[in-house]
Amino acid sequence: MKDVAQQALDTATARGATYADVRVVDIRQRYLSTKNMQTGQVRDSESLGIGVRVIARGAWGFAATDDLSRNSVDRVAARAVEIAHASALCKTKDVLLAPESKIVDTWYAPCRIDPFSIPVSSCLDLLLKVDAELLKVKGVTLAEAAMDFRQIDQLFLSSLGSEIHQVKTQTGAGFAATSFSGNGIQRRSYPNSFGGQYQTKGYELVEELDLLAHAPRVGEEAVALHQADQCPQGVKDIILDSSQLGLQIHESIGHPIELDRVLGxxxxxxxxxxxxxxxxxxxxxxxxIVNVVADATPAHGPGLGTFGYDDEGVPAQVTPIIQNGLFVGYLTSRESAAALSLPRSNGAMRAEGWNRIPLIRMTNVSLLPGTWKLEDLIADTDDGIYMETNRSWSIDDRRYNFQFGTEIGWEIRGGKKTRMLKNASYGGITTEFWNSCDAICNADYWILWGTPNCGKGQPMQTMGTGHGAAPARFRRVQVGVAYGSG
Amino acid sequence: MLTSAQASALFEKVLKYSTAQETEAMISAVSHALTRFANNTIHQNMAEEEVSLSVRAVVDQRTARASTNKLDEASIRQVCESALALARLEPPDPELLPMPPAQAYRGVDRFDPRTADVTPQERAEVARRIIARATKDHLTAAGVVSQGAYSTSLFNSRGLHAHHEETMSEISVTMMGSSSSGWAKETSPKWQELNPEALAARAAEKALQSREPRELEPGKYTVILEPSAVLDLLGFMMMDFGGLAVAEQRSCFTGRVGRKVFGDNISLRDDVYHPLQSGAPFDGEGIPRQRVILVEHGVVKNLVYARQTAHRLKAEPTGHGFPLPNEFGEMPLNVVMDGGKTSVAEMVRSTARGLLVTRLWYIREVDPYQKILTGMTRDGTFWIEDGQVRHGVKNLRFNQSLIAMLNEVEAMSPAQRTSGEETFDMVVPAMKVREFTFSSATKF
Structure with a gap:
């Protein structure tokens, strides 16, 4: 693959590119799903191609192909330069990049058990058993389970002389129980909604999740929700479980700190x-008490935003985002870092695949743990709701006004978790909400969640991001907003 | 892009290597380019091309799929073997049907050579003209100019062969002032049908008219939803029209098929052959797409059925299935809603107090059975009083049951091909709706 990448780089520079980088990416994926004790999707896929990104005449161009023959690679590199020349017809200034060093390295994400080595029959057997456990619960009308494995093998070359080979393995797994009662649909998921938990690790994640053990509780909660009281409307203290808080971080901190969004x-x-x-x-x-970092280094954990180098060849870094509540950092690219006169990019450029340009994407944007035990936090709450597992999420295009729905809520009265609440939701304004945070649970409760489906860009790119969080309390939040008067 | 003959040659290789009892191949080719501008400059500009092969193998009532974009002989052999090996590791599915035999298709002409051949310089020139309009009005422009071509071919070992070629083009424009923004978007299989100047003008006028937006108390209001806003709401209901979704009780139409669910003026159909529609005239298994009346005068009349769902439910397949194997079943993808005769301007004139909404953003489903959706207004929200647009208002969050909304439609414009950002293109009207619920406001 190095020959192909080098050829593209040489052609691009020979055609007039003042900067060029090339990614040859080979992505292998396996997706297995079951529904009501029957197999759903059983599919393997692989996608190999080359993307050439150049600056020529002071403007960007990018071209990509899956045809790695010599003629094709020359053609696509020349096309990238031609596209940059077209971009230059409509520029206000030349592209400027923050400095970066030449890097030659190979990096493998830790992976203990190659998920592709696990027989498909074993995987399906586990998923079918989960379905069976869920369907044992009277009232569960739909049982669904899935596993998702991905291996991304990427070679990056740039005209700085960098040559970086990275291999990452990502695994996702989870299940959901749905119950239709005649006048409503309720759902519970484990360990998270919309696919479950995702991390940059191997099949060991599936083993750690112990899917089967959680199925009876999840099924029972899905059915019990029909009889639960409706989440009240009004102002209450809320405690968010770590998975919901992970998405709250994603939407109301992770996206606003993307410097490309900030710059328009x-x-x-x-x-x-x-x-x-x-x-x-x-x-x-x-x-x-709120401290948030963007941390792509392996030391932070096996998040979906963990890597050795970003897709511009910038090393993974730890960037403080919020320190003691104060906003102190953005996620950057080399170009946006230069626009803000920052000395260096903090390495957040990531592309979905070989046929997409890198964009500023979240790495692992995480809330650092606090000091509370969850039971103490509940005992310390007089009138509140504990909300678990996301059901819906929405936020405005500048990231102020948000609303989240959760699968389940639990009323907290006088320091005790009492009745179950259905259709629990809350909403607010980003900075007001985060300034109302008065307690964060300790490291024992901290989980690095994966969000595998973050969409951004035109054409749309889907990216996996990581969000570490422990349950936290927020004072005087508007709850029940989603069902207010609809 | 591949011709039918090129795709057939590739399938011959698949047949050579496949040892499955039945074999299906889906061959897709795409050539696509997109020029993106922001801050009045082109800042991203890309082109891509890919040919991919997806093979489905059947053995002993088991089926699985393997896909690749590596098309050398060894890779084709490998993908055939992978599909078969995966299938062998599954438990049998007693409901799995034999692959369908050859089908007859009604042709649709959606390929325009001129659109396929647009150059980077031409896309840049369109961006330049849009930016010129922004500069003239002291606005900042962002948007995309995009075009391309694709082909999709479906074959199976029982003789089925379907092939479709199509071109696509898109322009979307956001114009931003210091306190406001406006947006417009258009798509077409034909590049020359797009009108960049008109789109730039519409977006600019909205940005200028909504300057210095005022705050508005949340509550129930009469709203005039422009077609893009209608489209992006309706998109959240389309999976619910699947026969399997209803059978599995995950659809909002569970227990409601055959009943009057919406107002008398709501009629909806799926029609891939409609002149304003796009897409292939066959589904993921190669079954010809049928025209299906989904809703007639408010009554949910029919659902759509993949072949396997139809067999299970003793219905006729309608040609709306996804590629197998999948757990979703089917959905309508070529939706046409009956419109009315009232223009948006006439809707405004007949409104004493209400809102004009350009588009909606970040819509998500809050409740799957009541079909409560939440989201925000964006890029041009206006206060109407005494039949006139008075001023812009700061953006609002809605929480609204789509079912309830479609019982409160007071007037509709003629339906038009419409594009948004939350769902696929449809043919839908603008709507004037009573009692639309806004629950909170944002700061801009």
């Missing part, structure tokens, strides 16, 4: 951000 690059689709540069180092984003 995503205005036509994903939107912009309220976090304009004048707020850096000045905005009290959250209460003083």
């Amino acid at each position: 690059d995503e205005a036509n689709y994903a939107g912009t951000s309220f976090l304009t540069p004048d707020k850096l180092g000045k905005l009290q984003y959250a209460s003083e």
Whole structure:
């Protein structure tokens, strides 16, 4: 593959590119699913191709192909330069990149058990057993389970002389029970909704999740929700479980700190951000107990945002985002770092595959643990709701006004978790909400969640991001908003 | 893009290597380019091409799929073997049907050579003209200019052969002022049918008209939803029209088929042959797509059925299935809604107090059975009073049952091909709706 990448690089520079990088990416995926004790999807796929990104005449061009023959690679590299020349017809200034060093390295993400080595029959057997456990619960009308394995093998070459080979293995697994009662549909999922838990590791994740053990409880909760009281409307303290808090971080911290959004690059689709540069180092984003980092290094854990180098050849880094509540950092690319006169990119450029340009994407954007035990936090709450597992999520295009629904809620009265609540939801304004955080659970409760389905860009790219969180309490939050008057 | 003959040659190789009892191959080819601009400059500009082969093998009532974009002989052999090996590791599915035999298709002409051959320079020139309009109005433009071509071919070892070629083009524009924004978007199989100047003008006018937006108390309001807003809401209901979704009680139409669910003026059908539609005239198994009346005068009349769902439910397949194996079943993808005769301007004139909504954003399903959706207004939300648009308002969050909304439609415009950002293109009208629920406001 190095020959192919080098050829593309040589052609691009010979055609006038002042900078070029090339990614040859080979992605292998296996997806297995079951439904009501029958197999759903059983599929393998692989996709190999080359993407050539250039700056020529001061503007960007990118071209990609799956045909790796010599003629095709020459053609696609020349096409990238031709596209850059077209971009230059409509530029206001030349592209400027923050400096970066030449890097030659190979990096493998830790993976203890290659998921592709596990017989498909064993995987399906486990998923079918999960279905069977769920269907034992009277009232469960739909049982679904799935596993998702991915291996990404990428070679990156750039005209800086960098040559970086990375291999990452990602695994996802989970299940859901749905119950239709005649006048409503309720659902419970494990360990998270929308596919379960995803991490950059091997089949060991599936073993750690112990899917089968959780199936009876999840099925019973799905059915019990029909008889539960409706989540009240009003203002209450809420405690979010770590998975819901992970998505809260994703939507109301992770996206606003993407510097391309801040600078307007995503205005036509994903939107912009309220976090304009004048707020850096000045905005009290959250209460003083809140500390958030963007950490792509393996030391943070096996998140979907863990890697050795980003897709511009910048090493993985730890970037403080919120320190004691103060907003202190963005996620950057080399170009956006230069726009803000930052000395270096913090390495957040990631592409979905060989046929997409890298964009600024979340790495592992995580809330650092606090000091509380969950039982103490509940005991300390007089009138609140404990909400678990996301059901719906929505936020405006500058990331102020958000609303989340969760699969299940539990009323907290006088320091005790009491009745189950259905259709639990809450909403607010980002900075007001984060400034209302007054307690975060300790490291024992901290889980690094994977969000495998983050969409951004035109054409759309789907990316996996990581979000570590322990349950946390937020004071005086608007609850029951989703069912207010619909 | 591949011709039918090129795809057939590839399938011959698949047949040579496949030892499955039955074999299906889906061969897709795409050539696509997209020029993206923001801050009045082209900042991303890309082109891609790919040919991929997806093989489905059947053995002893088991089926599985393997896909690749490596098309050398060894890789084709490998993908055939992988599909078969996967299938052998599954438990048998007693409901799995034999692959369908050859089908007859009604042709649709959606390939335009001119659209396939648009150059990067031409896309840049369109972006330049849009940006020129922004500069003239002291606005900042962002958007995309995109075009391409694709082909999809489906074959199976029982003689089925379906082939479709199509071109696509798209322009979307966001114009931003210091306190407001406007948006417009258009798609077509034909590049020359797009009108960049008109789109730029519409987006710019919305940005200019909504300057200095005022706050509005959340509550129930009469709203005029432009077609893109209608489209992005309706998209959240389409999976519910699947026969399997209803059989599995995960559809909002569970227990409601044959009943009057919406107002008298709501009629909806799926029609891939409609002149404003796009897409192939066959489904993921090669079954010809049928025209299906989904809703007639508010009554849910029919569902759509993949072949396997139809067999299970003793219905006729309608040609709306996804490629097998899958757990979703089917859904309508070529939706046409009956419109009315009232223009948006006439809707505004007849409104004493209400809102005009350009588009909606980040819509998500809050409740699957009541079909409560939440989301935000975006890029041009206006206050109407005494029959006139008065001023822009700050964006609002809605929580609204789509079922309830489609019982409160007071007027509709003629239906038009419409594109949004949450769902696929459809043919839908603008709507004037009573009692639309906004639950909170944002800061801009």
